[in-house]
Amino acid sequence: xxxxxxxxxxxxxxxxxxxxxxxxxxxxxxxxxxxxxxxxxxxxxxxxxxxxxxxxxxxxxxxxxxxxxxxxxxxxxxxxxxxxxxxxxxxxxxxxxxxxxxxxxxxxxxxxxxxxxxxxxxxxxxxxxxxxxxxxxxxxxxxxxxxxxxxxxxxxxxxxxxxxxxxxxxxxxxxxxxxxxxxxxxxxxxxxxxxxxxxxxxxxxxxxxxxxxxx
Amino acid sequence: xxxxxxxxxxxxxxxxxxxxxxxxxxxxxxxxxxxxxxxxxxxxxxxxxxxxxxxxxxxxxxxxxxxxxxxxxxxxxxxxxxxxxxxxxxxxxxxxxxxxxxxxxxxxxxxxxxxxxxxxxxxxxxxxxxxxxxxxxxxxxxxxxxxxxxxxxxxxxxxxxxxxxxxxxxxxxxxxxxxxxxxxxxxxxxxxxxxxxxxxxxxxxxxxxxxxxxx
Numbered sequence: 443x444x445x446x447x448x449x450x451x452x453x454x455x456x457x458x459x460x461x462x463x464x465x466x467x468x469x470x471x472x473x474x475x476x477x478x479x480x481x482x483x484x485x486x487x488x489x490x491x492x493x494x495x496x497x498x499x500x501x502x503x504x505x506x507x508x509x510x511x512x513x514x515x516x517x518x519x520x521x522x523x524x525x526x527x528x529x530x531x532x533x534x535x536x537x538x539x540x541x542x543x544x545x546x547x548x549x550x551x552x553x554x555x556x557x558x559x560x561x562x563x564x565x566x567x568x569x570x571x572x573x574x575x576x577x578x579x580x581x582x583x584x585x586x587x588x589x590x591x592x593x594x595x596x597x598x599x600x601x602x603x604x605x606x607x608x609x610x611x612x613x614x615x616x617x618x619x620x621x622x623x624x625x626x627x628x629x630x631x632x633x634x635x636x637x638x639x640x641x642x643x644x645x646x647x648x649x650x651x652x653x654x655x656x657x
Numbered sequence: 658x659x660x661x662x663x664x665x666x667x668x669x670x671x672x673x674x675x676x677x678x679x680x681x682x683x684x685x686x687x688x689x690x691x692x693x694x695x696x697x698x699x700x701x702x703x704x705x706x707x708x709x710x711x712x713x714x715x716x717x718x719x720x721x722x723x724x725x726x727x728x729x730x731x732x733x734x735x736x737x738x739x740x741x742x743x744x745x746x747x748x749x750x751x752x753x754x755x756x757x758x759x760x761x762x763x764x765x766x767x768x769x770x771x772x773x774x775x776x777x778x779x780x781x782x783x784x785x786x787x788x789x790x791x792x793x794x795x796x797x798x799x800x801x802x803x804x805x806x807x808x809x810x811x812x813x814x815x816x817x818x819x820x821x822x823x824x825x826x827x828x829x830x831x832x833x834x835x836x837x838x839x840x841x842x843x844x845x846x847x848x849x850x851x852x853x854x855x856x857x858x859x860x861x862x863x864x865x866x867x868x869x870x871x872x
Binding site: 616650654 | 752786789793819827837838865866867868
């Protein structure tokens with residue numbers, strides 16, 4: 443039994459190392475893709491360029507992403523899983539709108555920690571409109587994932603079109619609005635924390651969008 | 658004076674006739690564009706085909722639309738103006754969320770009266786993903802118009818990124834969710850009225866998105 447345990451621990455360490463390595467390679471490819479496209483535009487960059495800059499083969503590239511667009515957009519499938527995990531881990535009995543706030547606040551923290559990277563990403567999106575369909579597909583995936591998590595909390599099927607769809611779509615919209623405000627603030631010292639902007643939006647949602655003058 | 662009045666009335670009648678004629682031509686072009694693209698796909702239809710089917714010249718087509726995609730998407734710039742007008746006409750003192758409900762309910766009524774036309778439109782959008790950027794641009798225009806109307810009601814500038822952006826984006830999202838539910842209902846007799854689905858969404862918004870079990 444002791445031997446098995448040691449082997450399992452060693453196996454877990456291997457797995458941890460392999461996962462870390464994968465994570466690093468993925469991050470290096472995303473970084474290289476974003477930097478290159480920010481400099482040369484989407485049309486001026488190939489998968490080979492990105493792979494070379496990240497010091498891996500094109501074959502390795504395709505282990506992580508199916509196209510250069512996906513490498514630039516990067517995180518969203520990860521984001522969908524992170525948000526769903528946060529929502530599943532939220533205390534039972536917490537109102538759905540607060541569960542959504544909690545999960546999206548954690549996501550906002552991830553963006554806040556890499557503000558410059560995200561602002562660069564948004565500039566690249568603006569300048570390369572052909573990324574739009576990919577961006578939308580990812581946004582839709584995040585929204586579906588949130589919708590399924592809401593449905594699970596209220597005891598509906600994952601594709602339920604009533605409350606789960608509305609709550610998920612509205613929460614994702616509030617997140618998008620907070621990000622737009624956050625990106626519009628260009629002052630370095632005075633730039634707001636995305637989590638505060640998200641909280642402000644969720645305060646308004648939870649209160650039923652009261653007129654600002656009546657607050 | 659009497660003579661001037663008569664001339665003005667005659668002028669108004671002329672104007673009314675011209676406007677009606679314009680409206681009819683526009684509607685005929687939209688109808689032709691949608692029918693042809695539903696049958697042949699976007700790639701299989703030209704501006705000439707659409708103009709011919711609507712019995713006008715291509716030159717006339719371009720008085721109304723800048724490209725075939727615009728003719729298929731049709732109404733949204735009209736929609737943006739209609740919603741803004743409804744919002745401006747809402748009683749002063751009415752809470753913003755109810756102003757939004759009122760304006761979007763009127764829009765929902767317009768969709769409800771032409772349910773089959775809108776369902777065909779949505780099928781054409783799904784089958785021709787290259788329409789997506791045009792559709793998004795129109796959606797963004799509607800949202801900006803709603804945002805400006807909210808800002809005007811709460812005394813903010815038209816591009817205000819706080820409450821006006823959030824309220825406008827959330828209201829448009831609620832509209833979109835109601836439309837998705839409406840389109841998913843295929844039963845002819847039992848299909849819900851879009852205005853009822855929109856009301857349901859706005860009831861939830863105005864109440865702060867309470868959990869359905871706690872209602």
